[in-house]
Amino acid sequence: MPKSPALRRKGEDLGFRTGTGFFAALVVLLVAGIAFVLWRESRLSIAKSGFNFWRTKTWDPVSGEFGALPFIWGTLYSSFLALLISTPVALGIAIFLSELSPRFLRTPLAFLTELLAAIPSIVYGLWGVFVLVPLVRKLEVLTPAWARSLPLFSGPPLGVGMLSAALILAVMIIPFTSSVAREVLKAVPATQREAAYALGATRWEAIQVALRYGRTGVIGAVILGLGRAIGETMAVTMVIGNSPQVVWSLFAPQYTMAAVVANEFTEAADDLYLSALIEIGLVLFVITLFINALSRFLIWSVNREVKAQAPKAAAVPAPAPEVA
Amino acid sequence: MNLNIRLKAALLGLSAGLLLGAPAQAQTVQINGAGATFPFPIYSKWFDEYHKQHPNIEINYASIGSGGGIRQLTNETVFFGASDGPMTNEQLASAPGAVLHFPTVLGGVVPSYNIPGVTANLKFTGAVLAEIYLGKITKWNDPGIAKLNPGVKLPATDIAVVHRSDGSGTTYIWVDYLSKIYPEFKQKVGVATSVNWPAGVGGKGNEGVAGLVKQTPGAIGYVELIYAIQNDISFGDVQNHDGKFVRASLESVTEAAAGATTAMPPDFRVSITNAPGANAYPISSFTWMLFFQNPQDKARAKIMADFFKWALRDGQKYCSELGYAPLPKEVVALELKALEKIKL
Numbered sequence: 210m211p212k213s214p215a216l217r218r219k220g221e222d223l224g225f226r227t228g229t230g231f232f233a234a235l236v237v238l239l240v241a242g243i244a245f246v247l248w249r250e251s252r253l254s255i256a257k258s259g260f261n262f263w264r265t266k267t268w269d270p271v272s273g274e275f276g277a278l279p280f281i282w283g284t285l286y287s288s289f290l291a292l293l294i295s296t297p298v299a300l301g302i303a304i305f306l307s308e309l310s311p312r313f314l315r316t317p318l319a320f321l322t323e324l325l326a327a328i329p330s331i332v333y334g335l336w337g338v339f340v341l342v343p344l345v346r347k348l349e350v351l352t353p354a355w356a357r358s359l360p361l362f363s364g365p366p367l368g369v370g371m372l373s374a375a376l377i378l379a380v381m382i383i384p385f386t387s388s389v390a391r392e393v394l395k396a397v398p399a400t401q402r403e404a405a406y407a408l409g410a411t412r413w414e415a416i417q418v419a420l421r422y423g424r425t426g427v428i429g430a431v432i433l434g435l436g437r438a439i440g441e442t443m444a445v446t447m448v449i450g451n452s453p454q455v456v457w458s459l460f461a462p463q464y465t466m467a468a469v470v471a472n473e474f475t476e477a478a479d480d481l482y483l484s485a486l487i488e489i490g491l492v493l494f495v496i497t498l499f500i501n502a503l504s505r506f507l508i509w510s511v512n513r514e515v516k517a518q519a520p521k522a523a524a525v526p527a528p529a530p531e532v533a
Numbered sequence: 534m535n536l537n538i539r540l541k542a543a544l545l546g547l548s549a550g551l552l553l554g555a556p557a558q559a560q561t562v563q564i565n566g567a568g569a570t571f572p573f574p575i576y577s578k579w580f581d582e583y584h585k586q587h588p589n590i591e592i593n594y595a596s597i598g599s600g601g602g603i604r605q606l607t608n609e610t611v612f613f614g615a616s617d618g619p620m621t622n623e624q625l626a627s628a629p630g631a632v633l634h635f636p637t638v639l640g641g642v643v644p645s646y647n648i649p650g651v652t653a654n655l656k657f658t659g660a661v662l663a664e665i666y667l668g669k670i671t672k673w674n675d676p677g678i679a680k681l682n683p684g685v686k687l688p689a690t691d692i693a694v695v696h697r698s699d700g701s702g703t704t705y706i707w708v709d710y711l712s713k714i715y716p717e718f719k720q721k722v723g724v725a726t727s728v729n730w731p732a733g734v735g736g737k738g739n740e741g742v743a744g745l746v747k748q749t750p751g752a753i754g755y756v757e758l759i760y761a762i763q764n765d766i767s768f769g770d771v772q773n774h775d776g777k778f779v780r781a782s783l784e785s786v787t788e789a790a791a792g793a794t795t796a797m798p799p800d801f802r803v804s805i806t807n808a809p810g811a812n813a814y815p816i817s818s819f820t821w822m823l824f825f826q827n828p829q830d831k832a833r834a835k836i837m838a839d840f841f842k843w844a845l846r847d848g849q850k851y852c853s854e855l856g857y858a859p860l861p862k863e864v865v866a867l868e869l870k871a872l873e874k875i876k877l
Contacts, residue, residue: 270700271723338744346749365691367749369734451698451735462734468698472737475570475598476700476726478624483604 251488275485279453291378299386326384334447382434393426568602568615614823617702619802636819641758643768659714668732695754698735710806785814786858
């Protein structure tokens with residue numbers, strides 16, 4: 210006997226719900242599993258170094274001294290610099306493509322930016338080694354002596370170092386930030402811009418209105434780029450110089466967390482050393498989690514601000530009918 | 534001789550089995566190993582050639598790095614391991630059974646440099662190299678370097694020190710040599726596949742180091758001899774134990790192993806850097822295969838022992854075409870004897 214349509218729908222929905230729910234739960238389990246394994250495998254190092262792991266600078270596999278500070282510093286510094294360089298460029302691309310570009314240019318340009326995201330990081334690394342690093346070295350050689358005495362530009366002109374890493378990271382995250390930002394700008398209702406133009410806004414002012422409307426999305430786009438920059442391994446290790454130190458200099462070789470794990474994992478034979486490398490993974494995990502939480506908070510607070518302003522704005526014209 | 538007969542008998546038996554037996558009987562035996570990346574090309578050549586001669590024997594090798602090889606052997610997830618540096622006493626103690634080291638081939642490490650305007654072959658001593666890598670010598674026209682190279686006009690360029698960023702047997706050999714020559718280096722840096730470098734930048738792999746040296750005026754780096762030969766990278770001569778400046782070559786590396794034979798410990802866990810011998814190249818090393826002394830799988834152990842005898846006798850001839858220095862005869866003889874220690 211055939212089931213009634215209502216009953217059938219109910220059964221199907223239940224199956225659908227359980228199925229998708231299971232997949233969603235899988236993600237939670239995966240994250241928890243990764244965290245658990247990272248913690249379990251790094252127990253030896255945690256027990257030995259404790260909190261010193263986070264704040265000491267010596268990484269010496271020979272004597273078994275492990276301090277992750279230079280790697281944490283390198284990861285955060287390079288990612289921050291990359292964001293600093295890439296955000297204006299990516300937003301510029303997004304604005305041009307969504308607001309200003311002639312129609313015939315739009316598709317090829319969008320395609321090309323997105324193509325940048327599809328290039329494997331090892332290819333970026335090779336390009337970095339053979340093209341970018343020599344250019345950066347030239348730039349470093351040309352830097353005048355007075356600038357070289359500043360802590361930001363000190364050190365011999367090696368080419369490899371923080372600046373090369375930040376530049377290559379910036380190129381790598383531009384497509385992510387720009388394509389998300391472009392979608393966000395596209396999703397801004399036309400009424401917003403029309404209203405701005407109606408009030409006599411210039412194009413630049415109208416774009417500002419659109420950016421303001423979509424700011425949570427724009428922040429999300431930037432955070433997406435940051436996530437990519439923090440975890441990037443291969444291209445960075447090929448150009449950053451791999452020298453664990455905590456310095457401000459853009460010209461100095463430095464090191465990142467992902468790079469040290471990739472570099473040293475295969476040859477780490479003794480238990481404490483291996484455990485310390487896995488703890489680096491754990492630290493990277495915690496920092497990524499923290500930054501994601503921070504970005505959620507940022508988006509939440511921006512939203513709250515918008516909501517808090519909205520009733521006030523509505524409240525002003527509200528009494529008008531009463532007066533009338 | 535006796536071994537040869539046994540080998541032939543085994544071969545005969547095998548071929549008989551192949552001829553007579555049903556397909557089920559001619560089952561292939563797979564043996565898995567893992568470890569060092571440096572000898573991977575020659576190992577895969579050996580396993581391939583041996584498989585051609587013994588179609589039912591398949592030896593698989595994963596070149597995951599020496600550390601990984603030691604770990605997987607200790608966890609008994611592979612039948613044999615391979616390493617560019619000998620296992621430490623603690624590592625041996627933590628293994629589930631006694632592990633034996635067997636040298637397979639030899640490698641050398643060479644100093645490569647890029648000094649604007651200098652085309653001559655430079656000469657180095659271990660002490661000068663150690664001081665460069667400690668950051669004590671910072672200019673190319675330093676008297677320490679100039680004294681060794683009379684007639685070469687060295688510029689006052691800064692030395693850009695390049696080392697490996699990834700953990701590597703190449704680094705192990707390099708720092709082992711510098712530590713032997715220069716006590717301060719041993720005390721400040723020490724010997725391992727990754728160390729805490731007091732100076733310089735790190736390049737990933739031989740290609741990373743060679744690339745940085747090539748691009749950076751004033752740079753010095755160390756690369757594997759094979760890599761330097763195959764890529765036409767020029768490198769300097771190094772003073773050996775007997776005081777002679779020796780250019781690295783497959784012959785001078787083998788010479789170093791021969792020089793170290795007299796003092797060979799029974800377990801082959803020996804560093805042959807700075808070995809005696811007039812023509813011995815001082816920055817040389819064995820690479821080892823690691824076997825359990827009392828393996829549980831006797832059938833596989835027997836196959837592996839037969840293979841290893843073949844590798845020591847016939848396999849060595851593939852060395853030079855792949856750019857490895859072959860083992861000296863003396864070491865081969867010692868190893869064939871030591872193979873009897875494995876309880877089959």
